[in-house]
Amino acid sequence: MALDETWFSEACEECGTAFSLKIKEKLHEQQTEFQKLEIYDTTAFGKLMVLDGFIMLTTRDNFLYHEMMSHPALFTAPHPRRVLIIGGGDCGTLREVLKHDSVELAQQIDIDEAVTRASEKYFPELCESNNDPRAELKFIDGIKWVAEAEAESYDVIIIDSTDPVGPAKGLFTEAFYRNCYRALSEGGVLVQQSESPLVHHRLLREIHEAMNGAGYSDVKTLPFPQPVYPSGWWSCTLAVKNDRATNFRERDSANKSFATRYYNIDIHRGALATPPMFIDEIGIR
Amino acid sequence: MALDETWFSEACEECGTAFSLKIKEKLHEQQTEFQKLEIYDTTAFGKLMVLDGFIMLTTRDNFLYHEMMSHPALFTAPHPRRVLIIGGGDCGTLREVLKHDSVELAQQIDIDEAVTRASEKYFPELCESNNDPRAELKFIDGIKWVAEAEAESYDVIIIDSTDPVGPAKGLFTEAFYRNCYRALSEGGVLVQQSESPLVHHRLLREIHEAMNGAGYSDVKTLPFPQPVYPSGWWSCTLAVKNDRATNFRERDSANKSFATRYYNIDIHRGALATPPMFIDEIGIR
Numbered sequence: 001m002a003l004d005e006t007w008f009s010e011a012c013e014e015c016g017t018a019f020s021l022k023i024k025e026k027l028h029e030q031q032t033e034f035q036k037l038e039i040y041d042t043t044a045f046g047k048l049m050v051l052d053g054f055i056m057l058t059t060r061d062n063f064l065y066h067e068m069m070s071h072p073a074l075f076t077a078p079h080p081r082r083v084l085i086i087g088g089g090d091c092g093t094l095r096e097v098l099k100h101d102s103v104e105l106a107q108q109i110d111i112d113e114a115v116t117r118a119s120e121k122y123f124p125e126l127c128e129s130n131n132d133p134r135a136e137l138k139f140i141d142g143i144k145w146v147a148e149a150e151a152e153s154y155d156v157i158i159i160d161s162t163d164p165v166g167p168a169k170g171l172f173t174e175a176f177y178r179n180c181y182r183a184l185s186e187g188g189v190l191v192q193q194s195e196s197p198l199v200h201h202r203l204l205r206e207i208h209e210a211m212n213g214a215g216y217s218d219v220k221t222l223p224f225p226q227p228v229y230p231s232g233w234w235s236c237t238l239a240v241k242n243d244r245a246t247n248f249r250e251r252d253s254a255n256k257s258f259a260t261r262y263y264n265i266d267i268h269r270g271a272l273a274t275p276p277m278f279i280d281e282i283g284i285r
Numbered sequence: 286m287a288l289d290e291t292w293f294s295e296a297c298e299e300c301g302t303a304f305s306l307k308i309k310e311k312l313h314e315q316q317t318e319f320q321k322l323e324i325y326d327t328t329a330f331g332k333l334m335v336l337d338g339f340i341m342l343t344t345r346d347n348f349l350y351h352e353m354m355s356h357p358a359l360f361t362a363p364h365p366r367r368v369l370i371i372g373g374g375d376c377g378t379l380r381e382v383l384k385h386d387s388v389e390l391a392q393q394i395d396i397d398e399a400v401t402r403a404s405e406k407y408f409p410e411l412c413e414s415n416n417d418p419r420a421e422l423k424f425i426d427g428i429k430w431v432a433e434a435e436a437e438s439y440d441v442i443i444i445d446s447t448d449p450v451g452p453a454k455g456l457f458t459e460a461f462y463r464n465c466y467r468a469l470s471e472g473g474v475l476v477q478q479s480e481s482p483l484v485h486h487r488l489l490r491e492i493h494e495a496m497n498g499a500g501y502s503d504v505k506t507l508p509f510p511q512p513v514y515p516s517g518w519w520s521c522t523l524a525v526k527n528d529r530a531t532n533f534r535e536r537d538s539a540n541k542s543f544a545t546r547y548y549n550i551d552i553h554r555g556a557l558a559t560p561p562m563f564i565d566e567i568g569i570r
Contacts, residue, residue, distance in 0.1 A: 009309075017307070263560075280546070
């Protein structure tokens with residue numbers, strides 16, 4: 001069957017796959033200073049945000065991504081007080097970060113304010129912590145921000161970026177990871193969304209090489225399901241400053257004071273498992 | 286964008302999603318006695334098998350499904366000698382089962398011989414163990430076979446079926462699971478492919494209810510990635526006769542004598558993790 005315009009389809013040419021969501025109506029379309037932003041209402045996945053034709057998130061399944069981009073990193077850092085989020089303009093990662101009582105400052109640095117304004121309107125549940133006194137939202141260049149950050153000024157840095165094309169390209173480089181390393185405290189954790197373990201092997205290798213090259217003592221890819229991204233099998237990659245990525249605060253994770261839908265201590269342990277193909281076929285762990 | 290006929294698209298109306306693979310050419314089309322069987326060559330996923338319009342498997346990603354449908358169940362049974370596969374006509378599960386040295390008999394009962402003949406031609410790597418002297422392929426009705434099976438004659442029963450519509454509907458019922466229970470030895474394991482934890486909540490609940498109703502002492506759903514199935518997040522559900530599904534032969538799994546691409550002991554442990562949403566939203570564990 002062919003899929004007509006009642007579907008929003010994102011084709012991944014290099015993957016040879018496409019993923020589509022059935023659309024009720026387009027709610028918003030805007031050419032921002034940086035990208036084309038669209039919001040749709042879908043029949044079964046709630047609201048859908050699209051940037052430059054790429055699916056960013058839906059109401060229904062974003063919890064998987066946002067929980068896995070935040071909680072493993074925060075429970076790996078020994079005492080996460082100061083957290084920096086680069087990208088993440090939809091504010092879903094910020095919300096998860098602020099669930100941690102130890103956090104005193106959570107800065108979200110997204111270059112495009114329009115994304116956050118759209119999220120406030122169409123994904124209000126993701127923005128419910130934006131007025132938390134510990135939250136700080138800045139709409140500036142994250143690469144420059146990290147380059148100029150004070151040494152050891154963050155305990156966790158989360159790269160919640162779009163794909164490594166366009167403005168996000170600089171977020172996948174050794175130079176950027178080295179600046180993050182400098183800005184991280186001892187035992188600090190960098191986490192980067194790192195695409196699909198089924199179809200983005202070269203990128204995953206490059207991320208590992210760049211993180212290792214930047215001086216981190218341990219680099220580990222954690223896979224998780226993310227239905228609306230290519231292949232539905234996604235990952236984040238943790239890089240730790242002078243500690244092991246497998247060494248997380250298990251007791252604190254087991255006794256966490258907040259609710260989650262996907263993450264818990266067993267899921268965290270499970271995500272640290274390395275499928276043989278990671279080593280044998282991708283060349284990562 | 287619309288997707289034209291250069292893509293094979295499967296729409297899941299109830300999920301509001303569609304998944305598509307870019308096609309090079311159609312290699313085979315046949316109305317079998319039971320269903321419409323198509324084989325395509327794709328640009329990036331190798332060969333694709335389709336039954337009645339539903340994607341069954343591709344060369345590229347079937348290892349995820351086949352490994353997770355077999356190894357957790359076989360490493361949970363205390364000493365799997367006799368294994369029954371209902372469905373599984375592509376022979377990929379059979380191949381994985383026969384990797385276990387303890388297995389003396391692996392019977393594959395698929396109602397449609399045409400599926401196996403097509404698999405031999407287009408997925409020869411999945412059929413490489415079909416001539417193993419321990420393998421037995423029968424093309425008959427699996428529901429009847431199990432109803433007439435001797436008590437305690439199998440150690441593992443694998444329901445490697447299509448979706449619960451058409452001929453596979455009877456494979457998701459309490460009556461069928463009860464016949465499996467009777468046919469299983471003490472500590473024996475039934476495993477059923479159980480669809481998506483994101484979009485098939487009602488079916489997952491029904492499977493658990495039916496398995497519990499049939500007398501199994503423990504029922505547990507193990508999620509895993511499966512890119513070409515709706516949502517890309519899939520699952521199998523284990524039901525154990527008088528033992529715990531979490532109690533598997535860890536030492537044997539750690540020391541397994543054969544290669545896998547996704548499964549290993551850590552993945553097995555990880556798949557036994559229960560995301561909070563399983564309990565809070567689906568009502569399963």
